[in-house]
Amino acid sequence: MINILDKKFVPLISREVIENRIAAIASEITNDYEGRCPLFIVVLNGAFLFASELVKRIPLSCEITFIKLASYSKTQSTGSVREIIGLNDDISGREIIIIEDIVDTGLTMAQLIRQINDHAPASVAIASLLHKPEALQTPIYIRYTGFNIENKFVVGYGLDYDGIGRNLDAIYVLA
Numbered sequence: 001m002i003n004i005l006d007k008k009f010v011p012l013i014s015r016e017v018i019e020n021r022i023a024a025i026a027s028e029i030t031n032d033y034e035g036r037c038p039l040f041i042v043v044l045n046g047a048f049l050f051a052s053e054l055v056k057r058i059p060l061s062c063e064i065t066f067i068k069l070a071s072y073s074k075t076q077s078t079g080s081v082r083e084i085i086g087l088n089d090d091i092s093g094r095e096i097i098i099i100e101d102i103v104d105t106g107l108t109m110a111q112l113i114r115q116i117n118d119h120a121p122a123s124v125a126i127a128s129l130l131h132k133p134e135a136l137q138t139p140i141y142i143r144y145t146g147f148n149i150e151n152k153f154v155v156g157y158g159l160d161y162d163g164i165g166r167n168l169d170a171i172y173v174l175a
């Protein structure tokens with residue numbers, strides 16, 4: 001059991017299990033994109049740790065860029081997605097792989113996919129470490145999913161509670 005601010009969390013997914021799953025996803029992406037040069041778009045802040053563990057295991061020629069979106073306040077989605085840092089890269093004709101820490105309501109991904117599709121990419125795929133299928137409010141196809149989890153608030157491995165907990169090397173769930 002750990003305490004973060006006013007809440008208690010218990011372990012859900014260990015570091016070893018997370019890293020083995022990330023290695024498996026990296027192999028899949030490496031096979032699927034052989035001979036191509038994908039552009040990874042990392043959604044900050046939460047995806048920084050998953051992205052760094054993933055891309056270092058993908059020995060392809062590729063590019064990596066970042067966008068910063070925010071929709072969560074404490075443990076709830078606000079329902080509106082704010083763009084804090086936008087996308088400056090030319091993505092037309094590119095093979096895009098979005099790297100996300102979690103698809104929860106799906107509102108962040110739905111907005112980002114719409115934005116990317118406006119710029120005529122060759123393809124768009126999503127890699128998300130976590131997914132809460134029961135929380136989804138809009139259909140989202142996730143090509144590479146780390147773990148499907150219950151509809152409960154989680155922290156660690158990039159995910160925060162009110163800014164705290166991103167540096168935890170495992171995933172914890174609200175007790």
Ligand SMILES: O=P(O)(O)OC[C@H]1O[C@H](OP(=O)(O)OP(=O)(O)O)[C@H](O)[C@@H]1O
Nearest residue numbers: 044045046070071072104105106107108
């Ligand atoms: O599917 P959704 O309900 O839209 O939730 C998913 C989004 O929420 C979190 O971001 P947050 O707004 O907490 O910003 P952060 O990445 O900086 O923590 C997470 O990193 C995803 O981007």
Ligand code: HPA
Nearest residue numbers: 072104152153154159160
């Ligand atoms: O369960 C969650 N935890 C932390 N951040 C999040 N952003 C969406 N869902 C979550």
